[in-house]
Amino acid sequence: MNLYTIGEEKFEVEFKKDGVLVNGKEAAKSVVFEQLPGEGLLMKLGDSVLPAFVHREGDVFFCWVAGETYKICALDQDSPQDSSRHEAGEKALIAPMPGKVVKVLVKAGDGVKRGAKLMIIESMKMETEIAAPADGIIAAVKYGEGEVFKEGEVLVEINKPV
Amino acid sequence: MGIKKLLIANRGEIAVRIIKSARELGIKCVAVHSDIDRGARHVLAADEARCIGEASPLKSYLDMAKVIAAAQASGCDAIHPGYGFLSENPKFAALVEEAGLIFVGPRAATIALMGDKVASKEAMSKAGVPVVPFVKGTEEFCLKEAPKLGYPLMIKAIAGGGGKGMRMVSAPEQLKPALEAASREALKAFGDGRVFVEKCIVKPRHIEFQVLADSHGNVVHLFERECSIQRRHQKVAEEAPSTALGARARAAMADAAVKAAKAAGYVNAGTVEFIFEEPDKFYFLEMNTRLQVEHPVTEMTTGIDLVREQLLIAGGEKLAFSQADLQSRGHAIECRVYAENPENNFLPSAGKVHLFREPSGPNVRNDSGFGSGDEISTYYDPLISKLVTYGATREEARLRMLAALKEYVVLGVSTNIPFLIDVMAHPEFAAGRTYTDFIPKFFEDWKPRREKLELALACAEYRHGRGSPSGARAGAAERSYNPWAELGPFEIGTGK
Numbered sequence: 033m034n035l036y037t038i039g040e041e042k043f044e045v046e047f048k049k050d051g052v053l054v055n056g057k058e059a060a061k062s063v064v065f066e067q068l069p070g071e072g073l074l075m076k077l078g079d080s081v082l083p084a085f086v087h088r089e090g091d092v093f094f095c096w097v098a099g100e101t102y103k104i105c106a107l108d109q110d111s112p113q114d115s116s117r118h119e120a121g122e123k124a125l126i127a128p129m130p131g132k133v134v135k136v137l138v139k140a141g142d143g144v145k146r147g148a149k150l151m152i153i154e155s156m157k158m159e160t161e162i163a164a165p166a167d168g169i170i171a172a173v174k175y176g177e178g179e180v181f182k183e184g185e186v187l188v189e190i191n192k193p194v
Numbered sequence: 195m196g197i198k199k200l201l202i203a204n205r206g207e208i209a210v211r212i213i214k215s216a217r218e219l220g221i222k223c224v225a226v227h228s229d230i231d232r233g234a235r236h237v238l239a240a241d242e243a244r245c246i247g248e249a250s251p252l253k254s255y256l257d258m259a260k261v262i263a264a265a266q267a268s269g270c271d272a273i274h275p276g277y278g279f280l281s282e283n284p285k286f287a288a289l290v291e292e293a294g295l296i297f298v299g300p301r302a303a304t305i306a307l308m309g310d311k312v313a314s315k316e317a318m319s320k321a322g323v324p325v326v327p328f329v330k331g332t333e334e335f336c337l338k339e340a341p342k343l344g345y346p347l348m349i350k351a352i353a354g355g356g357g358k359g360m361r362m363v364s365a366p367e368q369l370k371p372a373l374e375a376a377s378r379e380a381l382k383a384f385g386d387g388r389v390f391v392e393k394c395i396v397k398p399r400h401i402e403f404q405v406l407a408d409s410h411g412n413v414v415h416l417f418e419r420e421c422s423i424q425r426r427h428q429k430v431a432e433e434a435p436s437t438a439l440g441a442r443a444r445a446a447m448a449d450a451a452v453k454a455a456k457a458a459g460y461v462n463a464g465t466v467e468f469i470f471e472e473p474d475k476f477y478f479l480e481m482n483t484r485l486q487v488e489h490p491v492t493e494m495t496t497g498i499d500l501v502r503e504q505l506l507i508a509g510g511e512k513l514a515f516s517q518a519d520l521q522s523r524g525h526a527i528e529c530r531v532y533a534e535n536p537e538n539n540f541l542p543s544a545g546k547v548h549l550f551r552e553p554s555g556p557n558v559r560n561d562s563g564f565g566s567g568d569e570i571s572t573y574y575d576p577l578i579s580k581l582v583t584y585g586a587t588r589e590e591a592r593l594r595m596l597a598a599l600k601e602y603v604v605l606g607v608s609t610n611i612p613f614l615i616d617v618m619a620h621p622e623f624a625a626g627r628t629y630t631d632f633i634p635k636f637f638e639d640w641k642p643r644r645e646k647l648e649l650a651l652a653c654a655e656y657r658h659g660r661g662s663p664s665g666a667r668a669g670a671a672e673r674s675y676n677p678w679a680e681l682g683p684f685e686i687g688t689g690k
Contacts, residue, residue: 034658036651039537045655052652059648065656071549071605073653082649086657087548087605093654094548097646099600100612104654129535130544130572155542155572183545 035107036093042107092184125162125188131155133175138188142170150188153181168192196509197221197272197296201265202236204276205255206563207579208485209236212274215501224268226261228254230571235563244268249573255279258286262293272296272508274501278575281484282309298508299462300483307458308481312352312390314458318478321457323450326469326477328392333373340391341366348394349373351380358383360427362394395469395477397629400424401436402467402482403451404492406503407460408513415448416496417522419488422628423617425540430610430633431617432488433527434495436470437588437626443474454481463489463504487530487580490561494526494584525588527595529618533576535608537642542576543608545569550605553598557584557591560598570607578609588626592618612642 033046046053051061064076075082075097085096093104134152138144144164151162151173168190175181199222202209213223213236225240230249237243244264247254254260256279265273273290275281281299284306290297299305308314315325329339330352340347349372351359359380361372373389381387404416420436421429439447451466458481465486467479489500498520507513535543550566562579570576583598585591599615617623620636 034655036654038647038651043651045651047652047655047659052648052655054648054651060652063649063652065653067657067660073656075649075653084649084653085549085551085603085605086653088657089548089606093657094605095650095653096549096603096605097650097653099615100642100644100646100650101603101605101609102644102647102650102654103608104651106654106658128538129541132572155544183543 037105037107038102124186125150125165125190127153127181127183127185127187128160129155130181130183131160132180133177133187134159136173136175136177138170138173140170140172144168144170144190151175153187162187164190166190166192196511197298197505199224199268199270199272200298200505201226201261201268201270201273202240202276203255203261203273203280204278205231205234205236205574206577207561208276208278208487208563210239210563211561212276212501213239215499216274216505218499219502219505221505224264224270226255226264228573230569230573233568235565235568242268249571251279251573258283258289261286262289262295265290265295266293270295272298272505274298274504275484277484277487282482284309296508298504300458300460300464304458304460305483308483310352311350311354311480314480315478317457318454321453323454323457323478324476326392326395326479328390330388330390333370333377336373336389336391337369340369343391343393346394346396347391349376349389349391351376351384351386352388352390353384353386354380359389363391395471397471397631398422399436399438399470399472399628400429400467400479400630401439401447401470401476402465402486403448404486404489404500405451405455405460405464405466406498406500406507406513407455407462407464408507409461409510410512412513412516413452413455413460414513414515414517414520415451416492416498416500416520418444418447419486419491420628421488422630423623423632424630425633429488429530431527431529431614432491433525433588433591433628434491435522435525437628438470438472440474443470443476446474447476450476450478454478462507463500487577488528490559490580490582491526491528494557494559494582495522495524496520497523524584524586525591526582526584527588527591527618528580528582529595529599529614530610531578531581531602531604531614532610533570533578533604533607534610536610536613536640537608540610542572543570544572544576545607547578547604548606549603551601551603552579553581553601555594555598557594558598559583578604578607589624592624613637613640616640616643 036043052059066074071085071087073084087094091106095102131153134154138150146166148164171189171191200216201224202212216223223240225237225243226246227237228249246260280286284302287297288302319325346364349361359376361376363372376389377387399422403418407413419434421432423431454466465482468476470476533543534540547568552560559582583591583594596618
C-alpha cells in the first residue's frame, strides 16, 4: 500500500489479489499490467486492454490514461523527509510554478502572522506574492533575490510558534 | 530577384513552420537562438544556426542589432520575423531595409500606421471602411463626448494591446473612475497613459480576413477566420469559415478588407480584424501586419501556403492567382495547445517534456516546436503547438479535433488539452454559437474531468512497485509486499 497526492488531494492505493483498492474502495477488479519498452504500459481489465503512458521522475509519476493526464506524487511513508513532517509543526511553502525570486520580505527567525507577505516571485512576466498560511516563525528562506527555482521546490519554511 | 538565404528571427513552432516552406522553395535557412535554445527544434530544423545572446528575449530575440548582424554574417538576403518578437516593430523593418536586406512583411510605414490604434481607425474610416464609433482627447472631453456614443462603452489604451488598459463601462457614474484606472494601467504597461473610448459592441464575434498583396498592386483576400473563442483577450480556438456569415455579409467584409489593405498601401500577408454583430454589422478593429498564429486554418480551407506566398511576394514576384481562382472548401478548426495549468488559474507550466506523442492521421496537422526531452522555459510564450483539423463539414472537423486531442500525450508539464477537449465538446460550440463571452460564460468554474483517476493511480502504483532504474526505491518496494511487482510481464490474451 502506498500514499499518493494529486494536487492537494491524498489517495491510498493498494493492490489486492482480486483488485485495486483506492482509499479502501474497490476501483477495479483484476488489473494486469505489462510494461512496454519506454513509457508505454498496457492495462488488462477483464478482456480489454487499455494503453497508458507513465513517466517516472523521482517520486513523481506522470500518467496518461485514455486522454486524461495526471501528475501523481508518491508520499514516502518511511523517510523523515516527507511532507508529513511539515504537519507536525512545520509548514513548507512550495513553489506553485517555476520562476524567479523578485523580493524576499522576511528572514529566518522572524515571527509572522497569517497572510503576511513573505516573498514576491515572478514567472512568465507575472508577479505573485507568497503569503504565510498560518502564524509562525520563519525557519528558513531557501532562495535569495534574483535566484531561479523550479516548480515544487520549497521556498520558505515556517515553524509553528511554541 | 528571389530570396536565396533566409534568417528566421523567431523560435518555437513558427520558426519550424517557416523553415518548411522556405526549404520547398530552395531557400537556405538560418536559425537564431538564445543560449538556452541551442538544442531547440527550430535550430535542429535549420541549415545553420547562430547564437545571439542570453535567454532573456531582450538580450537575444528582441535585440535588433544582433539579429541583423547575424543575417549579414551568415550571408542572408532576407529576414522573416514570424509573429510576436520583432514582427510588428516598424523600427526593425526599417533597420532591416537599411542594412540592404529584405524584410518579409509590409513596409515600415505601414506597420507604424497600423500599430497606432487611433491613426489606423482614422485612416480606415477615410477609406470607407466602417469603424467602431469612438472619441479621443482629454479626460474632460471624453467625459462629455463619450456618453453620446451610448452605453455600454469600452475604454482602450492608445498604445495598448493584450487587454491591458481596457475597461468596460456600463453606467455614467463608472466612466470617470474607469478612465482614470485605465489610464494608470496603460501608463504602467506601455509608458503611455493615453486612452480612447469606443462604443462597446454587445454579443460580438471576432472575425478576421486574410489578405495577400504583392508589390505590383494586386490584392486578394483568402476569406475569413472566426476567432471568438478567447480567454482574457487571448485566442484559444479559431476556425474557418465562420458560422455567422452569410454570403452577403462575407462579400461585404471581404470587400472592406481588400479596401483596407489597398488604402494602407499594404504589401505581403496581413490580417484585417473586424468586430461582427449579427446579423450583418461589422467594424474594423485593427490590421495585423504579419503572419497570424492561426494562419493554418486558412491554408487548410484554401490550399494556399501562406508562408510560401510571403516569401515569393518579398522576393518581388507577382501573385500567381487572382481572386476568382480562390475558393474556400470544407472547414478547419485550430486549437492552441499551451503549457499551462488549467487547474491552477491557467498559470504557465514550465519544465521538461518527458514524453511527447503528437496526434496524426488524415486531415490532422500539428505545428509544434517541441519534442520529447525538450525544456519549456519560463522565458518564452508557453505555446506547445497548434493542432489543426480539417473536414468536409464543421462537425467532421470538430469530431476529428476531439479525437486528436484525446490521443495527444504530453507528460512532464501541464497543458490545456483537457480544457480544449471540453470546449470542443460543448453543445454551444457544436452548434456554432461562438461569441467572445463563450469562455467566461460557460467555463468560469471549469474543472477537469477525472474519469480515469483511479486507473491512473493504479498505473502509478504499478510503476512505483517496479522501482526506479537506479534502484533508489528498491528498499521501499521490498518492505511493502506487492504481488504485482513479482508477476513480471504478462502475455495478454493467452490466459497465461
